Amino acid sequence: MKVPLAWHILAHEKGRTALALLGIFVAVLLVFVELGFFLAVPRGGLLLYDNLRFDLMLASNQYEYQAQPGALPRRDIDRLREAPEVASVAPLTFAYAKWQAGDGIWPDIYVIGLPEGMPIFTKDAVNRALGALARPDTILVDKQTRAMFGPLRAGRQITLNGHRETIGGVYRLGTGFMGLGVALIGEKNFARLFPRRGLAFANLGLIRLKPGIEPARAAADLEKRLGGAAHIFTRDALAAHEVAYWTTRTSVGIIFGSGLIIAIVVGIMILYQTLASQISRQLPQFATLKAIGYTNRTLSVTVLAMALLLLLAAFVPAFLAAAGLYSVIREQTLLPVAMTEARLIAVFAASLAMAAVSALLSVAGLRRAAPADVF
Amino acid sequence: MFSDRAPVFRRARLLAGGAVPLAWYNLTAKKPRLLRSSAGIGFAVLLMLMQLGFEAAFFNSSLAVIHALDADLVIESVHKYSFAAQQPFAPDLVAKAGAVPGVASASPLYADWYDSFWKNPFDGKAFLVRTFAFDPDRPVLRFPGVAAQAHKLTAADSVLIDRRARPFLGMDREPAASEINGRQVRVVGNFALGPDFQSDGTVITSAQTFRKLLPGTGAEAGIVTLAPGADRNAVITRLKTALPPDLAVLTKGQLLDREEKFQAKVSSAGPIFAMGTIVGFVVGMLISYQVIYADLSEQLPQYATLKAMGYRRFYLVGTVLEQAGLSALAGWVPAFVLSLGLYRLIAAVALIPLAMSARIAVVSLALTLGMCLVSAGLAVRRVLAADPAEVF
Numbered sequence: 001m002k003v004p005l006a007w008h009i010l011a012h013e014k015g016r017t018a019l020a021l022l023g024i025f026v027a028v029l030l031v032f033v034e035l036g037f038f039l040a041v042p043r044g045g046l047l048l049y050d051n052l053r054f055d056l057m058l059a060s061n062q063y064e065y066q067a068q069p070g071a072l073p074r075r076d077i078d079r080l081r082e083a084p085e086v087a088s089v090a091p092l093t094f095a096y097a098k099w100q101a102g103d104g105i106w107p108d109i110y111v112i113g114l115p116e117g118m119p120i121f122t123k124d125a126v127n128r129a130l131g132a133l134a135r136p137d138t139i140l141v142d143k144q145t146r147a148m149f150g151p152l153r154a155g156r157q158i159t160l161n162g163h164r165e166t167i168g169g170v171y172r173l174g175t176g177f178m179g180l181g182v183a184l185i186g187e188k189n190f191a192r193l194f195p196r197r198g199l200a201f202a203n204l205g206l207i208r209l210k211p212g213i214e215p216a217r218a219a220a221d222l223e224k225r226l227g228g229a230a231h232i233f234t235r236d237a238l239a240a241h242e243v244a245y246w247t248t249r250t251s252v253g254i255i256f257g258s259g260l261i262i263a264i265v266v267g268i269m270i271l272y273q274t275l276a277s278q279i280s281r282q283l284p285q286f287a288t289l290k291a292i293g294y295t296n297r298t299l300s301v302t303v304l305a306m307a308l309l310l311l312l313a314a315f316v317p318a319f320l321a322a323a324g325l326y327s328v329i330r331e332q333t334l335l336p337v338a339m340t341e342a343r344l345i346a347v348f349a350a351s352l353a354m355a356a357v358s359a360l361l362s363v364a365g366l367r368r369a370a371p372a373d374v375f
Numbered sequence: 376m377f378s379d380r381a382p383v384f385r386r387a388r389l390l391a392g393g394a395v396p397l398a399w400y401n402l403t404a405k406k407p408r409l410l411r412s413s414a415g416i417g418f419a420v421l422l423m424l425m426q427l428g429f430e431a432a433f434f435n436s437s438l439a440v441i442h443a444l445d446a447d448l449v450i451e452s453v454h455k456y457s458f459a460a461q462q463p464f465a466p467d468l469v470a471k472a473g474a475v476p477g478v479a480s481a482s483p484l485y486a487d488w489y490d491s492f493w494k495n496p497f498d499g500k501a502f503l504v505r506t507f508a509f510d511p512d513r514p515v516l517r518f519p520g521v522a523a524q525a526h527k528l529t530a531a532d533s534v535l536i537d538r539r540a541r542p543f544l545g546m547d548r549e550p551a552a553s554e555i556n557g558r559q560v561r562v563v564g565n566f567a568l569g570p571d572f573q574s575d576g577t578v579i580t581s582a583q584t585f586r587k588l589l590p591g592t593g594a595e596a597g598i599v600t601l602a603p604g605a606d607r608n609a610v611i612t613r614l615k616t617a618l619p620p621d622l623a624v625l626t627k628g629q630l631l632d633r634e635e636k637f638q639a640k641v642s643s644a645g646p647i648f649a650m651g652t653i654v655g656f657v658v659g660m661l662i663s664y665q666v667i668y669a670d671l672s673e674q675l676p677q678y679a680t681l682k683a684m685g686y687r688r689f690y691l692v693g694t695v696l697e698q699a700g701l702s703a704l705a706g707w708v709p710a711f712v713l714s715l716g717l718y719r720l721i722a723a724v725a726l727i728p729l730a731m732s733a734r735i736a737v738v739s740l741a742l743t744l745g746m747c748l749v750s751a752g753l754a755v756r757r758v759l760a761a762d763p764a765e766v767f
Contacts, residue, residue, distance in 0.1 A: 026657050033650070068503050106454035106456075146641065269419075
């Protein structure tokens with residue numbers, strides 16, 4: 001009875017209801033967008049890790065986040081290779097280099113040095129491309145590298161930090177927050193390109209375990225084997241560390257977090273506005289219902305049902321629009337904003353809370369519905 | 376029911392007595408409704424204010440260092456595309472620039488963004504910071520507190536640190552000493568700058584100490600001031616002739632302009648915050664349309680009466696628009712006041728230069744008036760269609 005009543009009230013004035021739906025639609029869309037950014041930034045920071053094949057990550061005790069990893073002596077990597085549970089360790093080295101293209105600007109490119117002949121990426125297409133790195137002074141460039149670097153065609157000769165290098169091809173992973181452009185290079189070429197860095201230190205070690213070894217346990221054992229000289233992350237611990245870095249140590253958390261809160265408040269305001277004006281317009285009708293025996297409680301539930309109906313009707317198109325908007329944002333900002341199940345559920349839960357709060361606020365107006373007064 | 380009509384009739388009664396704010400009476404007739412509508416519009420405005428503020432803060436933080444340069448002209452590598460894109464050159468070229476006629480002073484600014492690791496003295500962890508250095512006799516950076524303390528940097532291995540740096544660096548806890556790149560340094564004072572979106576904290580030292588911390592790093596910029604009465608363009612031409620072709624001479628305005636364009640292009644800040652502002656505008660329009668439409672529906676008999684009494688369309692539309700303008704103000708004023716507090720709070724927590732500016736105030740007010748007037752324009756058709764014979 002309550003839901004049909006709510007339905008009739010909403011269906012009675014279609015224009016007003018459509019307007020309210022539009023408002024709630026925009027509010028829910030805004031919640032999706034702010035939450036999208038809030039989560040996309042840490043995800044952007046995790047971009048490289050998400051595309052690497054490893055069970056455990058060896059990192060310096062000075063490790064801050066991916067772009068500030070600290071240095072790791074190669075001998076620690078060698079010691080880990082001897083451990084019985086370890087199948088392989090792939091050292092990664094990072095550096096910035098000047099892309100010295102002629103007389104114009106010289107943009108900085110993020111260079112990742114990696115061992116030749118190891119398929120360390122999750123994408124087979126990228127692993128296949130790595131073959132080119134065996135050639136001397138050859139680099140691969142990420143497809144997302146900005147236009148200011150000029151054409152990225154294979155065979156183009158460029159100068160990096162005064163060294164002649166040849167572009168061996170492009171690969172597709174994304175640049176995340178690593179910089180304006182990213183290049184891959186074999187470790188021998190890396191040592192030639194950055195003579196001061198040499199081969200004595202790496203920045204990270206990708207550890208793969210032998211089949212059947214439990215990662216968390218192995219992480220603790222291997223850390224002990226190194227005598228606490230370095231830190232070993234499981235994949236989950238590493239992801240948690242990076243997310244914590246981006247949300248607490250940068251302004252990202254507070255900027256998009258506050259945007260999210262305001263979006264929710266705005267949603268509550270729109271719903272409340274709609275419900276309250278419906279109640280005040282239908283006050284005589286509500287008073288009549290009261291006079292014929294409906295309780296305050298029943299009427300309150302009717303208001304809640306109205307809120308939920310409006311919300312459900314607006315949520316579906318908002319979800320679809322958000323999915324579309326996410327793909328626009330992905331293209332425009334190169335941030336990995338994606339619709340996931342968890343996000344869908346989170347926004348839906350937030351929307352339900354919005355409906356409940358606005359219904360609660362507007363129910364106060366019902367108490368004014370005294371049959372004796374309104375006629 | 377009669378209470379609804381009161382404002383309009385009062386208006387009619389007082390007509391002979393001159394201008395009476397009918398729109399004001401309409402707006403304030405029902406206090407709870409006014410509160411509701413100003414809360415609704417206000418939150419949409421607050422959303423716009425926050426987005427506009429974040430956008431400005433982003434650009435302000437990336438421009439803070441350039442703004443602080445005590446320069447008329449800046450000499451730097453032609454290969455630079457952003458001030459923080461490190462591209463040092465031989466410092467003696469700055470001395471050469473100092474000899475050019477029309478130049479009052481030319482002093483080197485040393486800078487590093489990639490290789491300075493400051494040790495947090497409280498937990499022993501090292502973090503990447505940015506380092507600036509100059510001749511202590513010529514402190515070319517005008518961050519508050521720097522000029523007065525620059526002389527302290529003449530002592531070897533002494534540094535000034537940023538008390539607004541991110542807390543995990545430990546700079547805000549006023550340590551007396553620490554290490555940079557493994558070298559002991561004495562903290563002789565602090566200044567207020569704050570992080571930007573690239574660096575978490577800043578250290579200032581003398582050129583002499585800089586060379587010990589980062590051996591082999593040249594000057595990042597030549598900071599040039601003009602002699603009184605010197606012709607700026609002529610000096611630029613003379614400097615370009617005197618200096619090798621891989622050095623550029625820019626005005627501070629050009630430097631700011633380039634930085635702003637670069638940040639707008641590579642960061643997503645512009646589109647992200649613009650989108651937030653647009654959403655706030657759309658939401659605000661929907662809310663204000665609902666508010667105004669509901670008001671007009673309730674006051675329809677009164678408007679019809681006015682029409683029957685012979686008031687022109689022009690007057691009725693004017694009243695509705697005036698009422699919408701007042702609704703806009705009723706939403707904007709509390710949102711503006713609230714945003715001042717929120718700006719201050721978020722600026723302190725997130726260490727970003729979030730501050731109200733005339734531009735943000737004017738833009739947000741214009742957007743608020745715009746959204747309310749457009750809504751009123753859409754809703755007013757109902758009043759114009761009101762037929763006196765029908766509404767009673």
